[in-house]
Amino acid sequence: MRTSSRTVSLILGVLLVALAVPLYYIARPNLPTYEPPTELRYLSQWSPEARQTYYYTPQGTRVKGLRYDWFVALELPFSRDRLAEPSYLARFGFLVDPDQQASALNPGNLPVGFARHSDDETGDQYLDITCSACHSGELRYQGKAIRIDGGAALHSLASTVPTLRGGSFGQALGMSMAFTYYNPVKFKRFAKQVLGERYDEERGQLRRDFKAVFDRLMATAYNDWHRDLYPTEEGFGRTDAFGRIANSVFGDAIDPANYRVADAPVSYPHLWDIWKFDWVQWNGSAMQPMARNVGEALGVGATLRLFDDEGRPLPEDERYASSVRPHDLHTLEETLKHLKAPRWPEDILGTIDLELASQGRALYEENCAYCHAPAPKPEDRRYAPDRDPEWRMRVVPIEIVGTDPTTADNIADHRFDISKLGWTHEQLGKLGVQLFGADPAQIDFASLSSAKGLAYLTAYVENRAYRDAGISAAERPAMDGFGLPIGVQEKRGYKARPLDGIWATPPFLHNGSVPNLFQLLSPISERSSRFWVGNHEYDPKFVGYRTEEIPGGFLFDTRIKGNGNQGHEFRDGCRSQGVIGRGLQPLERWALIEYLKVLGNAELEARLTPVEPRPWTPGPLCSGQVAQVH
Known part of the structure; x- marks a missing residue:
C-alpha cells in the first residue's frame, strides 16, 4: 500500500513538473531586451499636436471587452511588475518615449496606439488598440532612435495561441489575466487598484466580469489553435490582416463554418500619401476611406451585433450596432492628410x-x-x-511581379457563406456599393468573396454607425472621404x-x-x-x-x-x-x-545633377509573349 502511494505521488510529481516547466516558459515570453535610446528624434512629418491626435485617438476596438484600467493594473505572472510598464511593452516592439508621462490623452502612460474609449451606455472605458499601434515605426542607430510616424510597426501583437517560444503580446496578456484570476493574492491587489474604495462592494462583480473577458480571450486562443488557422508564424512586424479580418467578421460574427486558414502574413503598410491613392490595401481592393477603416476596426476587435442570444438574425432596425466610432475615424483620416514622408536625417544616419x-x-x-x-x-x-x-x-499582376502569391490568392479565392444574414439582391442594390469588374446580380450569398462581403457588411455597419452618431446626410460625403462610394475591385496582384x-x-x-x-x-x-x-x-x-x-x-x-x-x-x-x-x-x-x-x-x-536615363531594356520574355502591366 505504501509502495502504491509512493508510486502515485511520484507520478503526480512528474506530471506537476511536466506541466509546470512549459507553463513557466509560456508565461515568461522570450523577448528582445529594451534599452532606452540616448535620443529620440521626431522628424518634421507634422505638428506635435497632430502626432498626439494620431497616437491616441480611439477607433472603437475593445480587445474582447478588456477595460482600460484593468490593463493598466495587470501584473506579470511571476512578479508584481506591471504588464503595462512602458519598458516592458517596448520589448514586444511597441513604441514608447523614454520621457513620456501620463497625459489627458494617455492617462495610463501606455505605448503609441494604446488608446481608450467610453461605452455610450455604460460609461465603461475600454482598451482601444488604434491605428497608430501598427502604423508607426522606429529605427535605432548607434543608440539614437528615429520615430517614423505613419511607418511600419515592428511589434509582435496578434497571436493569442500559447507557445513555448512566446514573444506575442496576445499570449502575454492571456497569461497575465490567467495568473491574476487564479492567484487570489494577485487578484486582491488587482481589484483594490481598480476599485479603490468600492472594493468590498464590487469585487465579486469585478471577478465575474474579468472572467468573462478572460474566457473570450482563451476561446479565441483555443479556436485559433485547434483549427490551426494561422500556420505561418507572423513574428515581428507582420499580421495576416486580410485573413484575420475575414475570420473575425465572417467566422466569429456570422458562422464558424466560415473560418479559413490564413497563411499569408503581410507587413503594415506606411500611411503617408494614402489619401491621394485611388485604391488602397496591398491588392488595391478598397476605395472609400471610411469603409476601409470600419473594416479594419471590426477586424481588430470592434463589437458587432448581428444575431440575438439564440443565434437568430436581429430585426433590421436593431442589426449592425457596433462599437465603431465614425467621428474618431474621420479625425484620424483627416489628420493623416497632414502627414509628410520622412526625410533622411543626415546628422544621424550619414x-x-x-x-x-x-x-x-x-x-x-x-x-x-x-x-x-x-x-x-x-x-x-x-x-x-x-x-x-x-x-x-x-x-x-502576380504573373508579372512574381512575388509570393499567397496573400493575393487567398483574397481572390476564399469564399464565405453569409446566407444566415438573409440579405437579398434588392437590399444590396440600395447600399450604393460599386463593384468594378463584377455584376452585383451574380452575387452568391453562399459563396461570397472577402472583398465583396466586407464591402457590403461595412456599408451596413457604416450606415448604422452614422445613424447612432447623429451624422446627417449632408455631413456624410465628407465623413466617407471626398464623397467616395464603397468601391471594390478584385485583382490577383499587388x-x-x-x-x-x-x-x-x-x-x-x-x-x-x-x-x-x-x-x-x-x-x-x-x-x-x-x-x-x-x-x-x-x-x-x-x-x-x-x-x-x-x-x-x-x-x-x-x-x-x-x-x-x-x-x-x-x-x-x-x-x-x-x-x-x-x-x-x-x-x-x-x-x-x-x-x-x-x-x-x-x-x-534640386541639388542633384541631371543625368540622362537609359531606356528600359529588360531581356526578352522567356515565353516569347508580351506582358502588359495593368
Whole structure:
C-alpha cells in the first residue's frame, strides 16, 4: 500500500513538473531586451499636436471587452511588475518615449496606439488598440532612435495561441489575466487598484466580469489553435490582416463554418500619401476611406451585433450596432492628410552622396518610375473630383511581379457563406456599393468573396454607425472621404505605390521577406533565405534592419508558405515570372539606394545633377509573349 502511494505521488510529481516547466516558459515570453535610446528624434512629418491626435485617438476596438484600467493594473505572472510598464511593452516592439508621462490623452502612460474609449451606455472605458499601434515605426542607430510616424510597426501583437517560444503580446496578456484570476493574492491587489474604495462592494462583480473577458480571450486562443488557422508564424512586424479580418467578421460574427486558414502574413503598410491613392490595401481592393477603416476596426476587435442570444438574425432596425466610432475615424483620416514622408536625417544616419544619388535618379527613371512614380489623374478621370491630386495606383499582376502569391490568392479565392444574414439582391442594390469588374446580380450569398462581403457588411455597419452618431446626410460625403462610394475591385496582384520615404519602412515586399533595399535590387540568388527579425537597429548602408540573431528574435524562413522572397527581380537573361528588369551592377544598386534616400525631399532633389536615363531594356520574355502591366 505504501509502495502504491509512493508510486502515485511520484507520478503526480512528474506530471506537476511536466506541466509546470512549459507553463513557466509560456508565461515568461522570450523577448528582445529594451534599452532606452540616448535620443529620440521626431522628424518634421507634422505638428506635435497632430502626432498626439494620431497616437491616441480611439477607433472603437475593445480587445474582447478588456477595460482600460484593468490593463493598466495587470501584473506579470511571476512578479508584481506591471504588464503595462512602458519598458516592458517596448520589448514586444511597441513604441514608447523614454520621457513620456501620463497625459489627458494617455492617462495610463501606455505605448503609441494604446488608446481608450467610453461605452455610450455604460460609461465603461475600454482598451482601444488604434491605428497608430501598427502604423508607426522606429529605427535605432548607434543608440539614437528615429520615430517614423505613419511607418511600419515592428511589434509582435496578434497571436493569442500559447507557445513555448512566446514573444506575442496576445499570449502575454492571456497569461497575465490567467495568473491574476487564479492567484487570489494577485487578484486582491488587482481589484483594490481598480476599485479603490468600492472594493468590498464590487469585487465579486469585478471577478465575474474579468472572467468573462478572460474566457473570450482563451476561446479565441483555443479556436485559433485547434483549427490551426494561422500556420505561418507572423513574428515581428507582420499580421495576416486580410485573413484575420475575414475570420473575425465572417467566422466569429456570422458562422464558424466560415473560418479559413490564413497563411499569408503581410507587413503594415506606411500611411503617408494614402489619401491621394485611388485604391488602397496591398491588392488595391478598397476605395472609400471610411469603409476601409470600419473594416479594419471590426477586424481588430470592434463589437458587432448581428444575431440575438439564440443565434437568430436581429430585426433590421436593431442589426449592425457596433462599437465603431465614425467621428474618431474621420479625425484620424483627416489628420493623416497632414502627414509628410520622412526625410533622411543626415546628422544621424550619414550624409547623402548627391553625385551618386544623381546617377541613381536616372536609374530610378529607367527601372522604377513606370510602376512607382506618382501618376496624377486629370479631374475628369478622378473617382473624387475634389481630391487633388488623385494618384492612379497600378496593381501589378502576380504573373508579372512574381512575388509570393499567397496573400493575393487567398483574397481572390476564399469564399464565405453569409446566407444566415438573409440579405437579398434588392437590399444590396440600395447600399450604393460599386463593384468594378463584377455584376452585383451574380452575387452568391453562399459563396461570397472577402472583398465583396466586407464591402457590403461595412456599408451596413457604416450606415448604422452614422445613424447612432447623429451624422446627417449632408455631413456624410465628407465623413466617407471626398464623397467616395464603397468601391471594390478584385485583382490577383499587388499595388505598386510611390517610393518617397521607402528607406524608412523595412523589411520589404508585401510580406516583409526581403530585409533591405540592396537585396531587393539583387537577384534572388543573392537574397537571404533566412534572417532574424525583431531588432530595431538600422543599417544605413544596405538600408534595412540588422538581421543577426538576437535573444528573443524571430527567425524568418522564406521557404515557408506565405514567406517567399521571390519576384520583383532585376536579373539578366530572358524574363521568366517575376523578373521585371535587367540585372543591376552593385554600383548601380548603391546609386539607386542613394537616390531613394533623396526621393520626396524637394530641397535635395534640386541639388542633384541631371543625368540622362537609359531606356528600359529588360531581356526578352522567356515565353516569347508580351506582358502588359495593368
